Amino acid sequence: xxxxxxxxxxxxxxxxxxxxxxxxxxxxxxxxxxxxxxxxxxxxxxxxxxxxxxxxxxxxxxxxxxxxxxxxxxxxxxxxxxxxxxxxxxxxxxxxxxxxxxxxxxxxxxxxxxxxxxxxxxxxxxxxxxxxxxxxxxxxxxxxxxxxxxxxxxxxxxxxxxxxxxxxxxxxxxxxxxxxxxxxxxxxxxxxxxxxxxxxxxxxxxxxxxxxxxxxxxxxxxxxxxxxxxxxxxxxxxxxxxxxxxxxxxxxxxxxxxxxxxxxxxxxxxxxxxxxxxxxxxxxxxxxxxxxxxxxxxxxxxxxxxxxxxxxxxxxxxxxxxxxxxxxxxxxxxxxxxxxxxxxxxxxxxxxxxxxxxxxxxxxxxxxxx
Amino acid sequence: xxxxxxxxxxxxxxxxxxxxxxxxxxxxxxxxxxxxxxxxxxxxxxxxxxxxxxxxxxxxxxxxxx
Numbered sequence: 445x446x447x448x449x450x451x452x453x454x455x456x457x458x459x460x461x462x463x464x465x466x467x468x469x470x471x472x473x474x475x476x477x478x479x480x481x482x483x484x485x486x487x488x489x490x491x492x493x494x495x496x497x498x499x500x501x502x503x504x505x506x507x508x509x510x511x512x513x514x515x516x517x518x519x520x521x522x523x524x525x526x527x528x529x530x531x532x533x534x535x536x537x538x539x540x541x542x543x544x545x546x547x548x549x550x551x552x553x554x555x556x557x558x559x560x561x562x563x564x565x566x567x568x569x570x571x572x573x574x575x576x577x578x579x580x581x582x583x584x585x586x587x588x589x590x591x592x593x594x595x596x597x598x599x600x601x602x603x604x605x606x607x608x609x610x611x612x613x614x615x616x617x618x619x620x621x622x623x624x625x626x627x628x629x630x631x632x633x634x635x636x637x638x639x640x641x642x643x644x645x646x647x648x649x650x651x652x653x654x655x656x657x658x659x660x661x662x663x664x665x666x667x668x669x670x671x672x673x674x675x676x677x678x679x680x681x682x683x684x685x686x687x688x689x690x691x692x693x694x695x696x697x698x699x700x701x702x703x704x705x706x707x708x709x710x711x712x713x714x715x716x717x718x719x720x721x722x723x724x725x726x727x728x729x730x731x732x733x734x735x736x737x738x739x740x741x742x743x744x745x746x747x748x749x750x751x752x753x754x755x756x757x758x759x760x761x762x763x764x765x766x767x768x769x770x771x772x773x774x775x776x777x778x779x780x781x782x783x784x785x786x787x788x789x790x791x792x793x794x795x796x797x798x799x800x801x802x803x804x805x806x807x808x809x810x811x812x813x814x
Numbered sequence: 815x816x817x818x819x820x821x822x823x824x825x826x827x828x829x830x831x832x833x834x835x836x837x838x839x840x841x842x843x844x845x846x847x848x849x850x851x852x853x854x855x856x857x858x859x860x861x862x863x864x865x866x867x868x869x870x871x872x873x874x875x876x877x878x879x880x
Contacts (some may be wrong), residue, residue, distance in 0.1 A: 750839030
């Protein structure tokens, strides 16, 4: 890469500049270092298909209860330069059928990869890199899909030594075919296979118009009881060379995640959850909160603990424990959420009211995931 | 899990649906446009009306929504 220094133009360079320095949003993966876990913290969960585990990392499962997911599972030392990882542990020795699939996914919003120009003759090459560690060895697989699975690029990587962090890189020529979204909907999905049947497995290293979720011949993690598969440092960038990981500040990474999911979780009693509210009747309030960042789209649901007594209403000078869990009311924009809260009696319509946590468990969760 | 339509209440009047988990607790309420709700109904999840009666054609109800 020629760099020219002269008295007229200053410093100029020709060709692609792709170095250890990072320029803006180099890594299109959000939470690639697995540092954000709003939903589950460091707890182990047995996810249902479609659940998000660590922020932005979703599972697709054709069978339930075959694996667990946990931030920093097994408490091994992460690779140098990382503090956290996502750990998958197999819960049984399940023999996959031809149509089974067990996947860890990250869908990428169209706004964040529109510059790839995929689906055109100017499609850019990308490189995926990550650190992986497993109790199993052999060939493992994954795929890049478009939003509806009509385009697939299966890839494979090899783990040589059990229980050892290994660095993998995969370079993928951009897809000149298919439809790739460029707005606020899902455009590109990277999936890591944890056990995928033959129906959904394709030849690694080329684009296909079939729906594949992994590479033919890949190892099944769910096939061995207690098998582990850990990953961190996931990066997806433009260019044909993997560069150093794009470290972002914790606050930046959290804000990027909150575009898709926001949980307000004070972990204490009598802390504000939704500060702006009015009483609608003797038993019900309507409360609003501003999201910390503009969400991808208007949330259509609110998550709560399931226990009414985890919530209370501050009204005039006293707190009243809720008689039912707060419920979704509306999100009139992608910046404000509105919910209803309920007490048995004692409110006066038209007065201000604030929704509080009434235990260390009370939270509100708002999703705008892809 | 099952879903139950909630009675419409002020100040907004969107149709809100409660998800009742297998342990009987409600951990999520949503609009009928919520993708997870629609996926589950299409997959056969039971939908109750506001009075607690099973809606026999939940998918048709979803399809009728604006």
